[in-house]
Amino acid sequence: MPAFTIRPATANDLDAVRAIFNYYVTHSTCTFQIAPETAEERLAWFRGRTECHPVTVAEAGGEIIGWAALSPWKSRCAYAGSAEASVYVHHAHHRRGVGKALLLDLITRARAAGLHTIIGGTTTDQSASLALQLALGFESVGTFREVGYKFDRWLDVTYTQLMLTGAPVPACPSRTA
Ligand SMILES: CC(C)(COP(=O)(O)OP(=O)(O)OC[C@H]1O[C@@H](n2cnc3c(N)ncnc32)[C@H](O)[C@@H]1OP(=O)(O)O)[C@@H](O)C(=O)NCCC(=O)NCCS
Structure with a gap:
C-alpha cells in the first residue's frame, strides 16, 4: 500500500466513504445500521458537519482507504463539549496503522475545536475497535x-x-436546543 495521508473530506469523497461504510x-x-446507506443520506450527513464535527479521509495513491468523523454525542446544548468518534478503514487495509492515524488525527482536531471529551461506542464483540x-x-x-439486535442476535x-x-465548551452553530 502506498503511504497514506489524512485530510478533511470533500463531497467528492462521499461515494468512497459510503462504500467503505456499507461493507460493514x-x-x-x-x-447498528441494517440497510445500506443511500447517497442522499450520506450527503445530508455531510452537510450537517460543523467545525466541531469534522469528517476526514485517509487517502493512498488516490484511493480513499478509510474515514473518520466526530459527531454530536447528544443533541441537547449542554452536551456541546462531547463528541462521538467513528473510524472506518476499508476492509482490505486493516492493521496497517490507518485506523490509529485517523483516530489520532481526530483527537488533535477535537482538541483544536475546544471539545472536552470524546466518546467511543463499540459493539462489545468488536475487539479491534x-x-x-x-x-x-x-x-x-x-x-x-x-x-x-442484528444478524439474529442481541448485542452489547x-x-x-x-x-x-x-477547554471551554465550544459554541457550535448546530447547538440550538
Ligand atoms: C477498528 C479499525 C478502525 C482499526 O483500524 P486498523 O487500521 O485496522 O487499525 P490499526 O492498524 O491502526 O491498529 C492500531 C491498533 O489498534 C489495535 N487493533 C487494531 N485492529 C486490531 C485487531 N484486529 N485485534 C486487536 N487489536 C487491534 C491494536 O492495538 C493496533 O496496534 P498494533 O497494530 O500496533 O497492535 C478497523 O478494524 C475497522 O475499520 N473496523 C470496522 C469499523 C469499526 O469497527 N470501527 C470502529 C467503530 S466506530
Missing part, C-alpha cells in the same frame, strides 16, 4: 447489555471515553 452495514456488527480506542488512551466506562455496546483539556 452488510457484513459486521460494528455498525475496542483495542484501538484503549491503545490511544480511551478508558472503558461501561457496557450496555443487549441494546442492539461498550462505551469508552477520552478526556481532553479543560
